[in-house]
Amino acid sequence: MKILLVLALSGLPLAAADRAVTYTCPSGETFQVTLQKKGTRALVAVAGKPKLTLPQAGAQYSDGYTVLTVQGPQATLAAGSVSFKSCTDGTVKAAAVPGLTGKWTLTTVAGRPATLPRPAFIEFQADGGAAGLAGCNRFNSGFVSSGSSLRFEGAAVTKMACIGEAMQVEEEFLKAMNQTAGYTISAKTLTLRNAAGQTLATLTKD
Numbered sequence: 655m656k657i658l659l660v661l662a663l664s665g666l667p668l669a670a671a672d673r674a675v676t677y678t679c680p681s682g683e684t685f686q687v688t689l690q691k692k693g694t695r696a697l698v699a700v701a702g703k704p705k706l707t708l709p710q711a712g713a714q715y716s717d718g719y720t721v722l723t724v725q726g727p728q729a730t731l732a733a734g735s736v737s738f739k740s741c742t743d744g745t746v747k748a749a750a751v752p753g754l755t756g757k758w759t760l761t762t763v764a765g766r767p768a769t770l771p772r773p774a775f776i777e778f779q780a781d782g783g784a785a786g787l788a789g790c791n792r793f794n795s796g797f798v799s800s801g802s803s804l805r806f807e808g809a810a811v812t813k814m815a816c817i818g819e820a821m822q823v824e825e826e827f828l829k830a831m832n833q834t835a836g837y838t839i840s841a842k843t844l845t846l847r848n849a850a851g852q853t854l855a856t857l858t859k860d
Contacts, residue, residue: 791824
């Protein structure tokens, strides 16, 4: 079976290293997706089928036949008459944290105010997914949290070109998310921190 991969939104991973995500479907099938080379290609493995390496093509990874759609910790893989629906990355889904759930608007990033006509934000979902606006482009990812630790995984980002401050804020915001290793919440302020405990960005809950 030849496989085309279409990744909802796009495919820029926030994790520095390649990470294989195994999705388990309600019908029992599993498949694995690995974003490689900073999101410029994806490796797809389905049991009993040859592995496919697919290049990024705009907001997709595509070879023209199979479709993989990712929404937070869920994914659907379709190829012709074969369809694996509502498949879940259990690791991400189990990590949802009630205190993070909801929409958080970016207020500072890299030590500077993040004031934009369309404010950047993250919305943490109850199922362990996260989505939002990075400044110019929209993104969708999973997240894993335990105690005060937090990391974003399996991100997809659209590739719309922008100019000016929105693009600068976006670059800094995505970099901050990539480096996030922990967080704190005080009142309605969420602070993203790196592994050394340094502040990367702050967000305010709507």
